[in-house]
Amino acid sequence: MTSRVEHTDVGAYALGLLDEDDRLAFEAHLLGCNSCRYELHELSGVANVLNGIGPVEDPYPLPVTARTTWWACCGARRRPTGGRAGGRS
Numbered sequence: 001m002t003s004r005v006e007h008t009d010v011g012a013y014a015l016g017l018l019d020e021d022d023r024l025a026f027e028a029h030l031l032g033c034n035s036c037r038y039e040l041h042e043l044s045g046v047a048n049v050l051n052g053i054g055p056v057e058d059p060y061p062l063p064v065t066a067r068t069t070w071w072a073c074c075g076a077r078r079r080p081t082g083g084r085a086g087g088r089s
Helices: 007-014 020-030 034-050 064-073
Strands: none
Touching: 007 020, 007 034, 020 034
């Protein structure tokens, strides 16, 4: 991250994931942004629940080759909605 403040930094700030420069910039941003203060208030409960929980291991991890194969096969087929393939409407 950079010290440029993004409204999307609220979750990272709530979880204590911002580095010092970003944290200080975000705290200054909070002083004038009602939207981010409200979102931070809403996320504070989630942050408290998640505090202290370590990473969760996937009980059924896919080998890298399986993920790569799935992405090559199926992931590339996903297209944004609202348009047809090939740029035609």
